[in-house]
Each structure stands twice: as C-alpha cells, then as structure tokens.
Amino acid sequence: xxxxxxxxxxxxxxxxxxxxxxxxxxxxxxxxxxxxxxxxxxxxxxxxxxxxxxxxxxxxxxxxxxxxxxxxxxxxxxxxxxxxxxxxxxxxxxxxxxxxxxxxxxxxxxxxxxxxxxxxxxxxxxxxxxxxxxxxxxxxxxxxxxxxxxxxxxxxxxxxxxxxxxxxxxxxxxxxxxxxxxxxxxxxxxxxxxxxxxxxxxxxxxxxxxxxxxxxxxxxxxxxxxxxxxxxxxxxxxxxxxxxxxxxxxxxxxxxxxxxxxxxxxxxxxxxxxxxxxxxxxxxxxxxxxxxxxxxxxxxxxxxxxxxxxxxxxxxxxxxxxxxxxxxxxxxxxxxxxxxxxxxxxxxxxxxxxxxxxxxxxxxx
Numbered sequence: 181x182x183x184x185x186x187x188x189x190x191x192x193x194x195x196x197x198x199x200x201x202x203x204x205x206x207x208x209x210x211x212x213x214x215x216x217x218x219x220x221x222x223x224x225x226x227x228x229x230x231x232x233x234x235x236x237x238x239x240x241x242x243x244x245x246x247x248x249x250x251x252x253x254x255x256x257x258x259x260x261x262x263x264x265x266x267x268x269x270x271x272x273x274x275x276x277x278x279x280x281x282x283x284x285x286x287x288x289x290x291x292x293x294x295x296x297x298x299x300x301x302x303x304x305x306x307x308x309x310x311x312x313x314x315x316x317x318x319x320x321x322x323x324x325x326x327x328x329x330x331x332x333x334x335x336x337x338x339x340x341x342x343x344x345x346x347x348x349x350x351x352x353x354x355x356x357x358x359x360x361x362x363x364x365x366x367x368x369x370x371x372x373x374x375x376x377x378x379x380x381x382x383x384x385x386x387x388x389x390x391x392x393x394x395x396x397x398x399x400x401x402x403x404x405x406x407x408x409x410x411x412x413x414x415x416x417x418x419x420x421x422x423x424x425x426x427x428x429x430x431x432x433x434x435x436x437x438x439x440x441x442x443x444x445x446x447x448x449x450x451x452x453x454x455x456x457x458x459x460x461x462x463x464x465x466x467x468x469x470x471x472x473x474x475x476x477x478x479x480x481x482x483x484x485x486x487x488x489x490x491x492x493x494x495x496x497x498x499x500x501x502x503x504x505x506x507x508x509x510x511x512x513x514x515x516x517x518x519x520x521x522x523x524x525x526x527x528x529x530x531x532x533x534x535x536x537x538x539x540x541x542x543x544x545x
Contacts (some may be wrong), residue, residue, distance in 0.1 A: 190274040197234040198284025205279040207391040228360035260512040273505040288465040294495035308334040340502025340527035347520035379530040405487040408539040415537040416490040428483040488539040502527035
C-alpha cells in the first residue's frame with residue numbers, strides 16, 4: 181500500500197491512534213465486502229469512542245496544552261484555541277491520508293485505472309511504451325540490412341488540479357464525544373474516493389464509447405464476445421483479457437446453447453454471474469450511488485455495457501494524486517452563526533493515457 185512520508189512518521193509518533201484508525205478502516209472495507217479485510221473484534225461504537233480519546237490525547241501531546249493545565253478546566257476554551265484547531269486539522273489530514281490510498285487500490289478502479297502518487301505541487305510523468313512490433317522482411321544472403329525501423333515511446337505529464345470540500349465542523353463536539361472523528365474521516369475518504377472514481381469512470385466510458393471497428397460490438401452474442409476477448413488479448417501482446425461490468429450487465433454473459441441448464445449449486449446461481457466464460461475471467465464492478473444525478477436513487481455505472489480489458493497490461497486510465505491532504509478551519513467567531521467551516525483540499529488529475537487496447541459490448545439483451 182502507498183503511504184506518504186509524513187504518514188509513516190505519524191505511525192511512529194502516534195502509534196495508538198494510527199493502529200486504532202487502521203483497524204477501524206479495515207473494518208469499514210470488510211463491511212463493504214473487500215476480500216482479505218477482517219472485521220474488528222470490537223464494536224464500531226467502542227472503536228469510535230477509543231479513537232476520540234486518542235485524538236484528544238494527541239492534541240494535548242502535540243500542542244503541549246490541556247484544558248486542565250492551560251484553560252482552567254474549560255474544554256470549550258481549549259477547543260477554540262487557534263493552535264489547537266490547527267493541530268486538530270493536521271491530525272485529521274494524517275488520518276485521511278493513511279486510509280485513502282488503501283480504499284482507492286482495493287476498489288473496482290484497479291481493473292482499468294492506475295494510480296501515481298507524488299508530493300504536493302509535483303507533476304507526474306508517464307512513459308508509454310510503443311506496443312508495435314518490428315516488420316520482418318525477406319532478404320538475400322548478400323544483403324547487409326533491410327529497411328531501418330525505430331519505435332518511439334510517448335511521454336505524458338499529468339499536473340494534479342486542486343479540489344476542495346467544505347463542511348461544518350465543531351471540534352468541541354468531537355472532544356466531548358458527540359461526534360466521531362473516525363466516522364468523519366471515513367466520510368471524507370469515501371467522498372474523495374467517489375469523486376476520483378467518477379472522474380476515472382467518465383474518462384473510461386468516454387474513451388470506450390468512441391471505439392469502432394473490431395473493438396466495438398453492438399448487441400451481445402457469445403461468439404462476438406469471445407472474438408472481442410481474443411482481439412484485446414492479441415493486441416495487448418498476449419496479456420489475457422478479462423470481462424468486466426456491473427452485476428446486471430454480466431448476467432447477459434451466458435453460453436448460447438439452448439440446452440444448457442443451471443443447477444442450484446452452479447456458480448451462476450450462487451454468484452449471479454459466471455466467474456469464467458470460455459476461458460476468460462469475468463469480474464464484476466461494484467455499482468455505486470450517483471447523488472449528482474437529478475433522478476433520485478440513480479446509479480453511476482452503465483448496466484447496458486460490458487467492457488473487455490487486460491489488467492496485466494498498461495491501464496487505460498491514469499490518475500495522478502498530487503500530494504498530501506491539506507485543510508484549514510475557521511476560527512469560532514468568524515461566522516455569524518458561530519459554525520466553523522472546515523475546508524479539505526486534495527489534488528489529482530485523471531486522463532486516458534495508455535498503449536493498451538480495450539473493447540466494449542453495447543446494447544445488451
């Protein structure tokens with residue numbers, strides 16, 4: 181898993197909070213059905229209370245202040261101190277940055293998107309190898325050489341663009357236990373993860389929607405899908421293709437033999453889709469909510485399309501994540517209603533940059 185240098189330092193300097201948040205984050209991934217992730221032995225309420233306590237302890241240790249020693253026992257005055265607010269933002273940033281890379285690299289994006297992490301302000305360079313082959317020509321024994329050939333690679337640079345989200349925040353509520361800092365961190369992680377996923381999926385869908393010729397199939401048939409898989413595998417230098425799509429879309433991936441029967445213990449009946457189709461793996465993409473759609477309860481991924489990609493080859497989409505999380509919170513009296521606005525900043529860029537070939541099957545059923 182990718183970790184920023186300052187997150188590694190945070191793990192060494194704040195072991196209890198780091199380990200508690202790690203367990204909480206893994207439990208969240210287990211609840212989402214991520215393979216290999218374990219459920220925590222404690223309840224979520226117990227973990228959230230423990231993380232709130234460790235969060236408070238870290239604030240005291242890092243600021244060198246406490247409500248008892250410096251503010252005559254007033255927790256509210258402690259929570260409105262500018263130094264305390266600034267340190268609270270920094271600790272929350274560490275917690276987000278320690279969880280975010282793992283959530284990005286364990287989701288459906290890994291089948292068609294590649295991540296590159298860099299420091300804040302840096303750009304990322306992707307060297308795209310030329311996948312073409314050299315032409316081999318007939319030549320007489322007295323001919324010293326044939327036509328000169330040279331294949332040039334391509335270099336593409338991604339410059340991350342800053343994004344922000346602003347939420348109403350109240351440090352005092354966290355310190356008294358009314359709000360869970362762990363839950364707030366996971367909400368921010370899921371929000372940023374979703375925004376990146378939407379960018380990557382939109383880029384992928386636009387690129388594949390423009391495919392033509394033998395890489396685009398209209399109306400599903402068993403033979404056309406097999407040929408598409410063979411084409412993608414062949415033009416990705418033998419790196420085997422896989423079939424991806426939403427669970428609804430993958431229900432169409434079935435043998436065309438009308439005499440085929442499915443029994444109760446068949447994988448199609450148990451899983452809702454085949455795991456292998458004529459020797460090619462079938463991988464479901466987890467459907468996600470689309471809260472930005474005007475239609476209530478819309479879903480983001482297209483249920484009418486199947487894609488064929490080679491995960492072992494160069495990924496279709498590149499996402500450059502630019503540096504660590506940075507945030508700031510207003511002072512307690514900056515706003516007329518005394519609500520503190522906390523703004524989180526994260527930079528990334530997303531583009532279709534690849535030397536790989538992929539295919540699409542449109543209009544299923």
